[in-house]
Amino acid sequence: MSVETLDRIETKVFEKTKSLLDTEMHYCPGCGHGVAHRLIAEVIDEMNIVEDTIGVAPVGCSVFAYNYLGMDFSQAAHGRASAVATGIKRVLPEKYVFSYQGDGDLAAIGTGETIHTCNRGENILIIFINNGIYGMTGGQMAPTTLPNMKSTTSPFGRDTKSMGYPLKITELIAALPGTYYVTRQSVHKPLNVRRAKKAIQKGFEYQKLNKGTCFVEIVSNCPSNWKMTPVESNHWMDEHMLAFYPLGDIKVPNVKEA
Amino acid sequence: MAKVKGDIKIDIEKCKGCVICVEACPEDVIAMSNEVNQKGYLFAVKIEDGCTGCTNCALVCPDAVITVYREVKQKKEQIAVITNVTENITVSVDK
Numbered sequence: 001m002s003v004e005t006l007d008r009i010e011t012k013v014f015e016k017t018k019s020l021l022d023t024e025m026h027y028c029p030g031c032g033h034g035v036a037h038r039l040i041a042e043v044i045d046e047m048n049i050v051e052d053t054i055g056v057a058p059v060g061c062s063v064f065a066y067n068y069l070g071m072d073f074s075q076a077a078h079g080r081a082s083a084v085a086t087g088i089k090r091v092l093p094e095k096y097v098f099s100y101q102g103d104g105d106l107a108a109i110g111t112g113e114t115i116h117t118c119n120r121g122e123n124i125l126i127i128f129i130n131n132g133i134y135g136m137t138g139g140q141m142a143p144t145t146l147p148n149m150k151s152t153t154s155p156f157g158r159d160t161k162s163m164g165y166p167l168k169i170t171e172l173i174a175a176l177p178g179t180y181y182v183t184r185q186s187v188h189k190p191l192n193v194r195r196a197k198k199a200i201q202k203g204f205e206y207q208k209l210n211k212g213t214c215f216v217e218i219v220s221n222c223p224s225n226w227k228m229t230p231v232e233s234n235h236w237m238d239e240h241m242l243a244f245y246p247l248g249d250i251k252v253p254n255v256k257e258a
Numbered sequence: 259m260a261k262v263k264g265d266i267k268i269d270i271e272k273c274k275g276c277v278i279c280v281e282a283c284p285e286d287v288i289a290m291s292n293e294v295n296q297k298g299y300l301f302a303v304k305i306e307d308g309c310t311g312c313t314n315c316a317l318v319c320p321d322a323v324i325t326v327y328r329e330v331k332q333k334k335e336q337i338a339v340i341t342n343v344t345e346n347i348t349v350s351v352d353k
Binding site: 009010011012013014015016017020024025027028029030031032033034035038187188189190193194223229230231234 | 264265272274275276277278281282299311313314316317318319320321322323324325326327328329330
């Protein structure tokens with residue numbers, strides 16, 4: 001006689017989500033872009049809005065985001081992703097529109113577009129990956145590069161006297177009345193990944209309310225251009241980047257209003 | 259307290275060997291292999307049985323190569339009541 005036990009059953013608790021395509025990503029080992037892509041795909045799959053979502057890819061490392069995310073995508077000129085997203089959202093107001101931009105794209109060449117998009121309060125979600133360096137072009141200094149941080153164009157460290165101070169664009173746009181939800185997260189530890197996912201989910205959910213721009217900054221690493229191993233770069237980020245760019249919600253909607 | 263049992267499967271051909279999962283694992287069941295995959299990276303492998311299925315490794319994996327399984331305890335339900343047994347009987351239950 002065979003005895004079958006019913007009290008233990010093995011279930012799958014985590015697998016790659018469907019709208020993150022099987023294509024191998026071109027990102028360097030340990031890059032935070034991969035996690036950010038996966039979180040977006042997971043949120044979209046959980047909300048079941050794959051058919052109703054349009055993304056806008058930037059210029060930078062994430063220029064090929066449309067190869068990895070299985071939804072409608074457009075790719076904008078350098079820095080203009082938020083402007084393109086504005087156009088898409090205005091023509092198709094019932095769609096969920098998000099732009100995915102790096103710091104060289106959003107905070108340097110696209111500062112004007114970003115500030116005016118947020119000031120107009122366009123109902124889009126902007127996801128901003130901040131790794132403090134121009135990754136794709138070979139590690140040049142970006143506006144978000146920390147003081148005394150070495151890059152190929154500041155080989156002795158960023159001297160704030162001649163090169164200026166890092167730009168905290170997230171705090172800057174949080175001050176604008178057009179923004180509805182502004183937060184800063186990171187994806188280097190399991191806890192932070194869970195929080196970042198919640199933030200992205202809120203960003204998509206608030207789009208339904210038509211209250212203004214949602215802005216999620218994700219502080220990320222760049223092991224290749226910081227000249228570190230992925231694990232070292234995460235520790236360095238924890239110590240230095242997060243000291244300058246503290247994590248947490250910067251502007252949260254008034255619950256009574258919503 | 260009995261530990262929850264879990265298991266992970268790693269797609270070794272897509273792994274880029276960034277070691278972030280090794281760092282994230284609280285039970286230290288993941289390590290890097292001595293061999294390389296087709297791309298030339300040392301890939302992550304599960305070396306011990308202590309996995310609890312906490313999904314930490316999968317959450318931080320940038321290339322989403324880890325699938326996590328967990329044995330879930332089910333509540334035992336009473337499915338039949340047998341009374342007045344006089345001889346040997348066999349009871350079978352369909353799931």
